[in-house]
Amino acid sequence: MTTQILKNFSGLHNILIEPFLRIFTGPNKAEEINKLMKAIVTPLVALGIFLLLWSAGASQIKTSLGAVPGPSQVWEQAVNLLDEHKEERQKEAAFYERQEKRNAKKLAANPDATVKIRSYTGKPTYIDQIWTSIYTVMTGFLIASLIAIPVGILCGLSPLIYTALNPLIQIFKPVSPLAWLPIVMMIVSAVYVSDDPMFDKSYLNSAITVTLCCLWPTIINTTVGVNSIDKDLINVSKVLRLTWLTKVFKIVIPSSIPMMFAGLRVSLGIGWMVLIAAEMLAQNPGLGKFVWDEFQNGSSNSLARIMVAVFTIGLVGFLLDRLMLMLQKSISWDKSAVIR
Amino acid sequence: MDSYLELSHVTIDFPTPNGPFRALDKIKLSIDQGEFISLIGHSGCGKSTVLNIIAGLHQATEGGVILNGKEVSEPGPDRAVVFQNHSLLPWMTAYENVELAVKQVFKGKKKKEEMKEWIEHNLELVHMSHAMDKRPDELSGGMKQRVGIARALSMEPKVMLMDEPFGALDALTRAHMQDSLMEIQTELNNTVIMITHDVDEAVLLSDRIVMMTNGPAATIGEILKVDLERPRDRLALAEVPEYNHYRAEVVRFLHERYKNPESEQETDSGSNSETATASAEKPATQNKQENEEDTPVLYAVND
Numbered sequence: 001m002t003t004q005i006l007k008n009f010s011g012l013h014n015i016l017i018e019p020f021l022r023i024f025t026g027p028n029k030a031e032e033i034n035k036l037m038k039a040i041v042t043p044l045v046a047l048g049i050f051l052l053l054w055s056a057g058a059s060q061i062k063t064s065l066g067a068v069p070g071p072s073q074v075w076e077q078a079v080n081l082l083d084e085h086k087e088e089r090q091k092e093a094a095f096y097e098r099q100e101k102r103n104a105k106k107l108a109a110n111p112d113a114t115v116k117i118r119s120y121t122g123k124p125t126y127i128d129q130i131w132t133s134i135y136t137v138m139t140g141f142l143i144a145s146l147i148a149i150p151v152g153i154l155c156g157l158s159p160l161i162y163t164a165l166n167p168l169i170q171i172f173k174p175v176s177p178l179a180w181l182p183i184v185m186m187i188v189s190a191v192y193v194s195d196d197p198m199f200d201k202s203y204l205n206s207a208i209t210v211t212l213c214c215l216w217p218t219i220i221n222t223t224v225g226v227n228s229i230d231k232d233l234i235n236v237s238k239v240l241r242l243t244w245l246t247k248v249f250k251i252v253i254p255s256s257i258p259m260m261f262a263g264l265r266v267s268l269g270i271g272w273m274v275l276i277a278a279e280m281l282a283q284n285p286g287l288g289k290f291v292w293d294e295f296q297n298g299s300s301n302s303l304a305r306i307m308v309a310v311f312t313i314g315l316v317g318f319l320l321d322r323l324m325l326m327l328q329k330s331i332s333w334d335k336s337a338v339i340r
Numbered sequence: 341m342d343s344y345l346e347l348s349h350v351t352i353d354f355p356t357p358n359g360p361f362r363a364l365d366k367i368k369l370s371i372d373q374g375e376f377i378s379l380i381g382h383s384g385c386g387k388s389t390v391l392n393i394i395a396g397l398h399q400a401t402e403g404g405v406i407l408n409g410k411e412v413s414e415p416g417p418d419r420a421v422v423f424q425n426h427s428l429l430p431w432m433t434a435y436e437n438v439e440l441a442v443k444q445v446f447k448g449k450k451k452k453e454e455m456k457e458w459i460e461h462n463l464e465l466v467h468m469s470h471a472m473d474k475r476p477d478e479l480s481g482g483m484k485q486r487v488g489i490a491r492a493l494s495m496e497p498k499v500m501l502m503d504e505p506f507g508a509l510d511a512l513t514r515a516h517m518q519d520s521l522m523e524i525q526t527e528l529n530n531t532v533i534m535i536t537h538d539v540d541e542a543v544l545l546s547d548r549i550v551m552m553t554n555g556p557a558a559t560i561g562e563i564l565k566v567d568l569e570r571p572r573d574r575l576a577l578a579e580v581p582e583y584n585h586y587r588a589e590v591v592r593f594l595h596e597r598y599k600n601p602e603s604e605q606e607t608d609s610g611s612n613s614e615t616a617t618a619s620a621e622k623p624a625t626q627n628k629q630e631n632e633e634d635t636p637v638l639y640a641v642n643d
Contacts, residue, residue: 232427235397238415240444240495250440254431333431333475 069304077304085125092120124285130312133286136203137275140210141268148218149260153252155219156226173216177274180212181205181281202284209278210271217266225259226252254333261328268324272317287313343370344531345499349403350393363389365557366403369550374529378542380590381552382600387535391501394533395421407498417445420492422502426484428476434487435472438462438494445495462494465524482513502534515574518544526571543586544574551593561598564589
């Protein structure tokens with residue numbers, strides 16, 4: 001089971017674990033160590049040069065919020081943000097403890113007393129904001145995939161549908177999320193009217209904007225994948241007189257999975273970029289709002305905190321992409337294919 | 341008109357930007373049940389098109405195909421096809437590939453256990469029982485083709501259509517596959533139509549060899565009845581004068597009467613065996629020509 005997981009974790013596994021294993025299992029240990037040193041040392045040297053250039057360059061520029069922060073200030077703020085998160089969690093725990101004690105006391109005095117349980121209303125911490133962002137982007141991406149994959153399959157199978165939809169796809173594909181957002185906001189406020197809303201409007205606005213930008217790469221790649229199925233396999237399905245559904249599930253989908261996933265990965269990447277912009281404007285309490293709030297806040301720490309967000313956004317984006325790779329590896333039949 | 345499979349005046353035109361291109365012209369052929377027929381001819385003469393029309397993948401412009409009293413109008417499992425490049429579904433094991441066909445053909449006719457038995461029986465027939473759970477990418481070229489044949493056999497077809505089934509295999513594997521095919525043929529006595537480029541293969545396997553003229557408007561040039569006793573053994577046959585006579589007949593047709601249009605300029609095109617092997621192995625020029633001649637076919641498919 002663990003080996004299976006490791007295998008699925010293709011990129012990370014190859015980069016992080018396998019070289020170490022090879023030192024013990026490989027035939028030529030000296031060479032393996034040498035290779036490993038190269039694999040680790042080269043990126044580290046590059047990172048070092050980057051940090052040096054950054055700290056040297058940063059101190060040269062004075063902004064209205066003070067000097068541009070270097071690596072050390074950014075690190076400091078990263079630790080701060082984490083501390084604030086822990087502090088907030090302690091406050092929350094303390095709040096619930098107090099509430100419980102108060103209620104217990106009340107009940108002890110009078111068993112029939114009605115006790116109120118209030119939830120904690122502290123401000124969301126940085127970690128909370130990361131989760132909100134991931135949750136929102138996943139919602140948008142999932143809705144987009146559920147629409148885009150079937151549409152892509154239909155476009156790939158039927159030249160008529162493709163000819164009909166292609167102009168629309170080509171026109172909507174390059175539209176910026178910032179152009180969609182106002183329209184989405186207006187429509188959501190008009191349509192989603194409820195006294196007890198299940199979702200925040202800001203969450204819906206951001207997720208739907210992500211959906212609108214995520215659709216296109218998946219549709220296009222799925223279409224190409226379905227369209228380029230081996231003609232002989234289609235002939236096989238004709239000779240067997242497979243029903244349309246059997247053909248789609250047994251032949252069309254399996255053979256277009258690699259292209260489909262290529263599209264899904266591009267879509268998720270775009271979705272994550274779009275989300276940050278959408279959150280800034282829609283005020284969805286995620287990383288985008290964090291960046292915007294810090295910018296408006298304008299304290300001497302703001303720039304450093306925004307830079308922490310930049311690195312977080314990059315790291316989460318990378319992890320999301322790896323997640324898709326793992327999913328592709330576990331679904332695709334072609335385990336030997338090189339997936340990057 | 342009481343033959344098992346009847347091709348009557350089959351003609352096909354492919355639309356091209358320069359007007360229709362006549363690939364086949366009035367093909368007439370009657371085939372009896374249990375007969376093994378080879379179609380031989382130079383590349384691009386429309387052998388595959390004949391096979392595709394029988395399979396129902398192409399529609400004849402004029403004339404038609406009658407199988408067991410019924411006209412063929414669309415593809416179906418009663419005319420199983422073995423494709424040159426095996427065409428197994430790469431994400432399924434050998435067993436699952438055959439299962440897909442069996443489930444489709446015998447849905448409601450066989451019980452679950454019967455189907456399982458039938459799938460295993462067919463894989464056994466092609467000597468693939470040991471690799472049932474392997475996927476195509478884990479099998480050699482010959483093994484993949486065996487599974488392809490098992491899949492075709494499992495449909496219990498009225499006619500089995502083979503499009504250069506061993507063309508992509510090396511010579512030794514090919515000989516092995518031919519022996520296997522003969523063995524299966526003795527047991528099941530299927531009606532088979534096979535396209536081949538290989539003169540020896542045609543003589544060794546067939547009851548009749550159908551030789552096609554060069555395209556465009558290709559048609560049947562000559563039909564050679566191969567009266568060699570079965571079971572046939574390739575080693576013993578090499579010494580038999582009749583075998584060499586049949587072989588020479590085919591070679592003469594291909595290299596004297598209907599020369600390869602690409603090699604017209606060659607002065608020496610006699611019936612020596614070297615030329616025969618050369619044509620069997622499809623030299624590069626021939627491949628090129630095949631592609632050119634195939635263009636209208638592809639065009640029609642894309643349309």
